[in-house]
Amino acid sequence: MKDMTLSVKNLVARYSSEDGPVYAVEDVNFELNEGESIGIAGESACGKSTLGLSLIRMLSGGTIQGQINLDGESILDLPE
Numbered sequence: 001m002k003d004m005t006l007s008v009k010n011l012v013a014r015y016s017s018e019d020g021p022v023y024a025v026e027d028v029n030f031e032l033n034e035g036e037s038i039g040i041a042g043e044s045a046c047g048k049s050t051l052g053l054s055l056i057r058m059l060s061g062g063t064i065q066g067q068i069n070l071d072g073e074s075i076l077d078l079p080e
């Protein structure tokens with residue numbers, strides 16, 4: 001059986017604000033196989049929560065570009 005793989009390619013997430021676009025996540029790439037884990041570290045407002053919310057399709061008020069595949073299935077193309 002093929003291992004479950006999370007693949008994130010060229011992930012971009014942006015918000016719009018009164019002051020213009022907010023470039024929250026810019027070109028994130030990584031891959032995780034079953035049983036693997038990663039930690040995301042960075043200063044406040046660097047985009048950690050936006051990245052996590054994007055992966056589970058729970059981002060509200062922002063737009064996502066790029067690819068998120070879980071076991072070959074495109075998360076961003078799934079219906080709500």
Ligand SMILES: Nc1ncnc2c1ncn2[C@@H]1O[C@H](COP(=O)(O)OP(=O)(O)O)[C@@H](O)[C@H]1O
Pocket residue numbers: 015016017022023024042043044045046047048049050051060061062
């Ligand atoms: N709903 C939103 N609308 C506009 N800007 C947002 C929104 N949510 C987060 N941001 C902005 O996106 C950037 C990344 O925020 P966030 O992902 O929460 O960072 P972290 O979790 O690393 O602290 C910050 O500049 C934040 O102000």
Ligand SMILES: [Mg+2]
Pocket residue numbers: 048049050
């Ligand atoms: Mg956060």
